[in-house]
Amino acid sequence: MKRGFSLLELCVSLGILSFVLLGIFGVFELGQSSFHFASLRQGLQSEARVAFYALGNDLRHSSFVTVTTVPRTVSVILPRQESRGNQTLDRDGLCTAGVENWESPGAIDIHSGFPNFDSFVVYYGTSEPEGRLIRQVVRPALVGPYPNAEFSLVNSMHDNPLANSSRVGVTRTLSKRLLSFRARRDNDSRLVVVLLRLRGMGGAKPGTGARADETFELTLKTYPENTYPRV
Numbered sequence: 001m002k003r004g005f006s007l008l009e010l011c012v013s014l015g016i017l018s019f020v021l022l023g024i025f026g027v028f029e030l031g032q033s034s035f036h037f038a039s040l041r042q043g044l045q046s047e048a049r050v051a052f053y054a055l056g057n058d059l060r061h062s063s064f065v066t067v068t069t070v071p072r073t074v075s076v077i078l079p080r081q082e083s084r085g086n087q088t089l090d091r092d093g094l095c096t097a098g099v100e101n102w103e104s105p106g107a108i109d110i111h112s113g114f115p116n117f118d119s120f121v122v123y124y125g126t127s128e129p130e131g132r133l134i135r136q137v138v139r140p141a142l143v144g145p146y147p148n149a150e151f152s153l154v155n156s157m158h159d160n161p162l163a164n165s166s167r168v169g170v171t172r173t174l175s176k177r178l179l180s181f182r183a184r185r186d187n188d189s190r191l192v193v194v195l196l197r198l199r200g201m202g203g204a205k206p207g208t209g210a211r212a213d214e215t216f217e218l219t220l221k222t223y224p225e226n227t228y229p230r231v
Contacts, residue, residue: 040202044177044216048198051133051174052220055194058121059096059222064190066097066117067224068147069183070157076129080201080213091125094183094194095151096224097144100137100169114226119168120148124157124181131178133196138166179215190227194220 059067070093075086097117099107109116119139126132140150150156156164161171179199185192195217202212 040200040212041214041216044198044200044214047175047177048196048216048218051196052194052218054135054172054174055094055123056220056222058098058123059192060225061102061115062096062098062121062224062226063114063117063146064185064192064224064227066120066146066148067185067192068095068151069093069185070095070124070151070153071184072125072153072157074127074131076127078129078199080211089131090180090182090195091127091131091178092181092183093122093124093151093153093157094192095120095122095138095148095156096192097121097146097148098137100139114228118143120151122151122156122164123183125178126159128159130176130199131181132173133175133178133181134161135172135174136161136164136167137169138164139168140166189223191221191223194222196220 072091072093073088074091075088077086078084081087097115098119098121099115099117100119101107106116108114119137120143122134122136122138124134126134136156138148138150138156140148150166155166158164161167175198177198177200179197180195181197182195183192184194196219197215197217199213199215202214
């Protein structure tokens with residue numbers, strides 16, 4: 001005679017199965033949130049490195065006398081930090097001389113060995129709560145004397161980059177998660193010092209109920225190599 005499961009045995013089996021499934025889904029959810037959290041951090045680091053590579057390359061090929069900075073602070077209410085009210089953040093601008101095509105025969109003066117600067121490279125942070133870091137090449141009617149007299153909030157740092165004057169080529173948005181961008185000249189050392197902070201938001205942090213809210217910060221100190229006389 002075949003014996004089946006009793007109701008009690010069936011309930012106990014279903015209870016054990018439920019605990020096993022809860023454990024499996026819990027591990028899966030933890031793994032998924034860990035993956036998204038790691039991706040968020042990696043994305044911030046990647047964006048910051050791309051921006052700093054571009055900045056460092058442009059500044060190294062320039063000359064200190066051509067570099068100008070426009071300090072600017074913005075007052076914004078940041079997403080997920082509404083309770084803190086308006087926060088004051090640096091969203092500066094930086095402009096340095098450049099050469100549109102370094103591979104052209106006339107890019108370097110054959111007698112002096114210095115670049116024949118024919119344009120300016122502009123970096124700035126927009127004023128939206130979740131700011132953007134913009135890189136743009138501009139060519140005013142006169143490149144030099146230095147620094148660029150046209151570089152200002154009114155001419156060169158619009159939230160809509162297409163509204164900037166004298167722009168040429170393709171405008172690049174290096175980050176859409178800009179928290180702050182601070183650029184300063186050190187006249188004693190002739191270094192250009194840039195502080196960049198990015199902020200990224202995501203889902204829940206692994207193992208907690210808190211929402212992911214990460215910042216990544218880098219500082220760049222660059223000596224423009226075509227500075228004369230050298231320090």
